[in-house]
Amino acid sequence: SYELTQPPSVSVSPGQTARITCSGDVLPNQYAYWYQQKPGQAPVVVIHQDNERPSGIPERFSGSGSGTTVTLTISGVQAEDEADYYCQSTDIIGTSVIFGGGTKLTVL
Amino acid sequence: QVTLKESGPALVKPTQTLTLTCTFSGFSLSTHGMRLSWIRQPPGKALEWLSHIYWDDDKLYTTSLETRLTISKDTSKNQVVLTMTNMDPVDTATYYCARIPDYWGQGTLVTVSS
Numbered sequence: 001s002y003e004l005t006q007p008p009s010v011s012v013s014p015g016q017t018a019r020i021t022c023s024g025d026v027l028p029n030q031y032a033y034w035y036q037q038k039p040g041q042a043p044v045v046v047i048h049q050d051n052e053r054p055s056g057i058p059e060r061f062s063g064s065g066s067g068t069t070v071t072l073t074i075s076g077v078q079a080e081d082e083a084d085y086y087c088q089s090t091d092i093i094g095t096s097v098i099f100g101g102g103t104k105l106t107v108l
Numbered sequence: 109q110v111t112l113k114e115s116g117p118a119l120v121k122p123t124q125t126l127t128l129t130c131t132f133s134g135f136s137l138s139t140h141g142m143r144l145s146w147i148r149q150p151p152g153k154a155l156e157w158l159s160h161i162y163w164d165d166d167k168l169y170t171t172s173l174e175t176r177l178t179i180s181k182d183t184s185k186n187q188v189v190l191t192m193t194n195m196d197p198v199d200t201a202t203y204y205c206a207r208i209p210d211y212w213g214q215g216t217l218v219t220v221s222s
Contacts, residue, residue: 001171033209035155042204042212043155054210086155088209095168097145097157097208 002026002091004100011106018074020103022087025068032070033088034063036081037102043086047072074105082107110134112144112205112213119219120195126218130188130205138163138183145208146179146190148201149215156201161188195220 004024012018022032032050035043045054047063050070060075074081087100116128130144137144142163149155159179160168169177178191188205202215 035209042206042215044212045209048209088155095160096170097147097160099147099155099157102154 002089002096002098004087004089004098006085006087006100006103008101009104009106011108012077013108014079015076018077018081018105020072020074020085020087020105021069022071022100023069024089024098024100026089026092026098027065027068027070029092030089030094032063032065034061034072035086035088037084037086046085077105077107079107081105110207110211112207112211114203114205114213114216116203116216116218118217119221121222122196122220124195126190126192126195126199128190128192128203128205128216128218130190130213132186132188132205132207135207136183137161137181137186137188143207144181144188145206146188147204147206147208148199149204150198150201153201158203159190197221 006022034047036046037043046057046061050065051063062073064071085103112132120126143160145160146158161179161181167179176193181188197220200220202217204215206212
């Protein structure tokens with residue numbers, strides 16, 4: 001089965017840049033999505049199709065990828081960005097959904 | 109405006125069958141290409157995809173649970189139903205229905221306990 005691997009935690013100070021990585025063999029061939037999840041809330045997509053930002057998502061959120069790794073970058077982190085972040089992709093034929101294990105972003 | 113809402117029991121006993129309903133609005137599941145999914149999240153743990161159902165009634169299940177899951181739709185009622193048999197305490201989780209990636213329900217917490 002396919003897996004997506006994320007670091008369990010990332011910590012940054014306000015105003016700094018946070019980078020959260022997601023690695024998996026499917027990523028060169030399938031789109032990646034990033035979700036933000038705050039306590040007690042449903043996930044919210046912050047990046048579509050590797051690097052597209054949905055309407056309403058602040059410009060400080062961006063996505064990029066290289067080979068088997070994709071990266072969510074949050075520039076000028078704000079206290080409100082403290083949350084769990086999940087990457088998501090699909091299996092090699094594009095049907096089954098795969099989630100990463102999640103990364104807890106702490107704003108110091 | 110797309111909305112989804114999960115409903116079902118908050119507490120089930122081990123070995124029982126769980127039935128969850130997703131009631132949605134703002135789109136039709138009979139539209140070509142449409143798909144609805146179920147995802148769960150145990151407390152403090154990661155998201156886990158469970159199942160899809162497609163506009164043409166095609167269905168897909170996560171391999172690890174496919175013998176226990178059944179998904180169905182009632183297009184006229186704008187509902188999707190997921191059943192999971194032989195529930196166990198490890199199945200305690202918040203269960204979400206979603207039109208991945210953009211639209212998610214609020215989730216419903218299901219606790220499995222005797």
